[in-house]
Each structure stands twice: as structure tokens, then as C-alpha cells.
Amino acid sequence: xxxxxxxxxxxxxxxxxxxxxxxxxxxxxxxxxxxxxxxxxxxxxxxxxxxxxxxxxxxxxxxxxxxxxxxxxxxxxxxxxxxxxxxxxxxxxxxxxxxxxxxxxxxxxxxxxxxxxxxxxxxxxxxxxxxxxxxxxxxxxxxxxxxxxxxxxx
Amino acid sequence: xxxxxxxxxxxxxxxxxxxxxxxxxxxxxxxxxxxxxxxxxxxxxxxxxxxxxxxxxxxxxxxxxxxxxxxxxxxxxxxxxxxxxxxxxxxxxxxxxxxxxxxxxxxxxxxxxxxxxxxxxxxxxxxxxxxxxxxxxxxxxxxxxxxxxxxxxx
DNA sequence: CTTAAACCGTACCAAATTCGTACGGTTTCA
DNA sequence: TGAAACCGTACGAATTTGGTACGGTTTAAG
Ligand code: FES
Ligand code: FES
Numbered sequence: 001x002x003x004x005x006x007x008x009x010x011x012x013x014x015x016x017x018x019x020x021x022x023x024x025x026x027x028x029x030x031x032x033x034x035x036x037x038x039x040x041x042x043x044x045x046x047x048x049x050x051x052x053x054x055x056x057x058x059x060x061x062x063x064x065x066x067x068x069x070x071x072x073x074x075x076x077x078x079x080x081x082x083x084x085x086x087x088x089x090x091x092x093x094x095x096x097x098x099x100x101x102x103x104x105x106x107x108x109x110x111x112x113x114x115x116x117x118x119x120x121x122x123x124x125x126x127x128x129x130x131x132x133x134x135x136x137x138x139x140x141x142x143x144x145x146x147x148x149x150x151x152x153x154x
Numbered sequence: 155x156x157x158x159x160x161x162x163x164x165x166x167x168x169x170x171x172x173x174x175x176x177x178x179x180x181x182x183x184x185x186x187x188x189x190x191x192x193x194x195x196x197x198x199x200x201x202x203x204x205x206x207x208x209x210x211x212x213x214x215x216x217x218x219x220x221x222x223x224x225x226x227x228x229x230x231x232x233x234x235x236x237x238x239x240x241x242x243x244x245x246x247x248x249x250x251x252x253x254x255x256x257x258x259x260x261x262x263x264x265x266x267x268x269x270x271x272x273x274x275x276x277x278x279x280x281x282x283x284x285x286x287x288x289x290x291x292x293x294x295x296x297x298x299x300x301x302x303x304x305x306x307x308x
Numbered sequence: 309c310t311t312a313a314a315c316c317g318t319a320c321c322a323a324a325t326t327c328g329t330a331c332g333g334t335t336t337c338a
Numbered sequence: 339t340g341a342a343a344c345c346g347t348a349c350g351a352a353t354t355t356g357g358t359a360c361g362g363t364t365t366a367a368g
Contacts, residue, residue, distance in 0.1 A: 002158055002234060002241045002273070006327070009244045012262050027343065040329060047345070060336025061342040076269075080156060087156045090163045108166050111285050115230075119156070119273065131265050160356070181314065194358055201316070214365025215313040 008083045010037055011045050015054070015079065016132035019071035025064040045083070052082030076131060077123035087123070089116045162237045164191060165199050169208070169233065170286035173225035179218040199237070206236030230285060231277035241277070243270045 014031050018024070032042040046065050049055040054074055055065045067074070080087060088094035092109045093116050168185050172178070186196040200219050203209040208228055209219045221228070234241060242248035246263045247270050 002156070002238065002243065003245075004156055004243050005325095006245065009246075009262075009266070012266075016262050029343080038328070041327075043344080044328085050344095057344060058336090059334080059344050061340095062337060063335080063343045065344090084156070089156065089158050091157075091160065092163075108163075108170050108285055112163070112166075115277075115280065118276070122272070123269075126269065131262055159354095183314080192357070195356075197315080198357085204315095211315060212365090213315050213363080215311095216366060217314045217364080219315090 004080060005084055007041070007045055007048075008080055010035075010041065011049060011079050011083050012076065012128075012131060013037075014042065014045065015049070015067075015074070015128055018055075018065070018067055019128050019132040022067050022071055025058055025062075025066045027064040030064075049079075049082055052078070054078060054082055071129040071132065072127050074128040075124045076126045076128070077120060079128070080123065087116065087120050089119070158234060159238055161195070161199055161202075162234055164189075164195065165203065165233050165237050166230065166282075166285055167191075168196065168199065169203070169221075169228070169282050172209075172219070172221055173282050173286040176221050176225055179212055179216075179220045181218040184218075203233075203236055206232070208232060208236055225283040225286065226281050228282040229278045230280045230282070231274060233282070234277065241270065241274050243273070 013035055014037075017031065017034060018026055028043045028046055029039060031037075031046070032039040035042070046055060046057075050057050050065070053068055056068045057063070057065050077087065086094065090109065090112050093113050167189055168191075171185065171188060172180055182197045182200055183193060185191075185200075186193040189196070200209060200211075204211050204219070207222055210222045211217070211219050231241065240248065244263065244266050247267050
């Protein structure tokens with residue numbers, strides 16, 4: 001299915017909400033209520049984002065979380081990294097130099113690795129700000145996409 | 155981690171081997187030995203690929219599997235589809251019109267959906283042939299991907 | 309016509325991962 | 339001093355993944 005995990009999806013949803021008023025300080029409880037997500041889950045996610053330095057936390061009463069940087073400077077790739085670790089389509093990519101036991105018989109890993117790189121760069125190019133802006137439904141760039149891919153190949 | 159599952163990786167490895175002599179008929183046992191993969195697993199994968207009409211099977215003694223189409227006409231997207239079902243980065247994308255319960259409060263799902271489409275098209279642009287050629291020169295379908303994701307989202 | 313090589317299909321199991329919960333602690337403001 | 343908020347670890351149920359088992363069917367060769 002090639003999917004990101006659910007917490008990552010939640011994380012982007014929460015962050016995109018925070019991006020609308022970037023200087024506000026949001027409590028976990030408020031975010032949870034606003035997004036209709038279970039409070040403990042929201043807390044857990046927020047803590048992970050703090051550890052990854054995408055958010056800063058303010059302790060004590062009237063505390064909460066706020067963005068560590070402007071929304072334009074937080075990429076979706078960074079969010080994925082924070083929640084689920086480095087982007088690695090295959091086991092062998094993650095292994096790094098400790099090559100997989102089959103690498104001697106495997107012609108494809110370098111090609112997967114390349115696809116992986118492209119995905120990574122693509123996700124780095126999408127910021128939280130892009131993500132939080134509620135799309136213009138008829139977007140001209142998207143319509144021509146199919147053809148552009150096709151013609152790029154031959 | 156954003157990963158494809160292991161069987162899909164195996165599948166591409168097996169298929170790329172078959173693509174080198176496309177008209178040959180390969181037995182599951184031979185492929186398993188050649189790739190150093192457990193035989194039952196290879197069988198299981200091959201059967202899934204037959205069901206998805208990427209391979210044809212020949213029963214009986216001297217039977218085996220061969221590519222249903224030229225390697226140029228089998229995309230990596232098709233392989234992923236065969237093994238793990240449709241490409242769907244998030245739950246909500248898979249759900250289709252039966253929208254997720256949070257969709258009313260969720261600003262990001264349409265943006266994920268758009269990224270999903272771009273990935274899908276990109277993977278459709280990479281053929282088994284590309285994949286089986288070790289260290290293919292810059293693949294044009296991939297090169298421009300980053301830009302495309304970017305322009306699809308804003 | 310018999311045998312063996314090969315595919316077919318279902319069902320099962322163990323291990324890993326995911327998703328979410330629980331709970332006791334710490335910091336800060338009012 | 340107390341309430342509001344964050345902090346951290348640890349746990350557990352449910353699902354998914356990766357792989358096995360086994361009995362059946364088809365076909366070529368001898
Ligand atoms: S399976 Fe590890 S290198 Fe391809
Ligand atoms: S979480 Fe379902 S629409 Fe975003």
C-alpha cells in the first residue's frame with residue numbers, strides 16, 4: 001500500500017492547524033478537541049515533534065506548543081522523519097553500508113535507492129504552509145500532470 | 155519509514171531477473187535458488203503476479219512462469235499494485251468517497267491525495283526494464299519529479 | 309499408463325509493528 | 339497552594355507481515 005503511518009497523518013493535520021496562527025501557543029487538549037483526536041495520542045505526537053525540534057514547548061499553566069520555525073521552513077519530509085524516522089522504501093536502503101545478505105544477487109537495490117532519493121527530495125520541497133492552504137480545487141498544474149509524466153519518459 | 159513491503163521488493167528482484175531473458179520460462183524453484191530466497195515465498199509472490207496478469211503460468215512438467223508483456227510495458231506501479239494493492243499514502247485516500255470521520259476538520263487530506271497522485275504517476279513511468287538495468291542513467295521520469303510534486307501542491 | 313515436475317489454493321502460525329492507554333512526575337502561573 | 343499544562347516510560351491489544359504446510363491438479367516424458 002505504500003503508506004505513511006497514521007500518526008504522521010495526524011501530525012500533519014495538527015501542524016497545519018497550528019500553521020494558521022503561527023505565533024499562538026496551543027495546548028494539547030485544545031488541539032485534540034479541535035481535531036477530534038484522542039488526547040493522549042495528540043500529546044504523544046506533539047512530544048515527538050518537540051524532540052525533532054519542529055515545535056517548542058512551554059511548560060506550566062498557560063503553557064502549550066508553538067512552531068519552532070515559520071511554516072514555510074518546515075518540510076513534510078521533516079515531519080515524516082520526526083515521526084517515523086528516515087524515509088527508506090526498502091530494508092536494504094535503511095541498512096546503509098551493512099549491506100543486505102542478498103546484495104550480491106540483487107540488481108534492483110540501487111534503482112530503488114534512486115527512487116527513494118527522488119521521493120525524499122520531493123517531500124522536502126513541500127512545506128507545511130503549502131500543506132495547510134486549502135487547495136484551489138481546479139488547479140492547472142495538476143491537470144496536465146499525466147501528460148507531462150508521459151512525455152518526460154520518451 | 156514510508157516503505158514498500160518486503161514481498162514487493164522481492165517481486166521486483168525476481169521480475170527484473172526474468173526481464174533479462176523475457177521469453178524464457180522460469181520455474182519457481184530456479185528463481186528461488188538464483189535469488190537465494192525461500193521457495194515457498196517465491197511461489198506465493200509468483201502466484202500473486204499471475205493473478206495480476208503480469209506473468210503467465212505454464213502448468214505441468216517443464217512448466218514455469220514467463221512475462222505476460224514486454225518488460226518495457228510493465229511498470230513498477232503495476233508491481234506494487236499487484237502485491238500490496240493500490241498506492242494510498244493515507245487511510246483517507248483509500249477510503250474513496252466513504253470519507254473518513256474527520257474529513258470535516260481535516261485540511262490536509264486533499265494535499266496528501268495530490269502528492270499520492272504524483273507518486274503514482276512517477277512509479278508508472280518507471281518500467282521493469284529500467285529497473286533491471288543496473289545503474290540506469292538518469293531516468294527522465296524521475297528527474298523532474300521533485301518539481302512536479304512542488305507544483306502540484308501550490 | 310505411470311511418474312515426476314511443476315503450478316494451484318487455502319489455511320495457518322509466529323513475530324513484529326502499530327495504535328492507543330495508563331500513570332506518576334515536573335514545571336509554571338494565578 | 340493548587341490547577342493547568344507538559345514530560346516520560348511503560349504497557350497491552352489488535353493488526354499486519356513474513357513465512358510455512360499440505361493436499362490437490364495439470365502436463366511432459368519415458
Ligand atoms: S534485497 Fe537487499 S540488496 Fe536487494
Ligand atoms: S484524517 Fe481523514 S480526511 Fe484527514
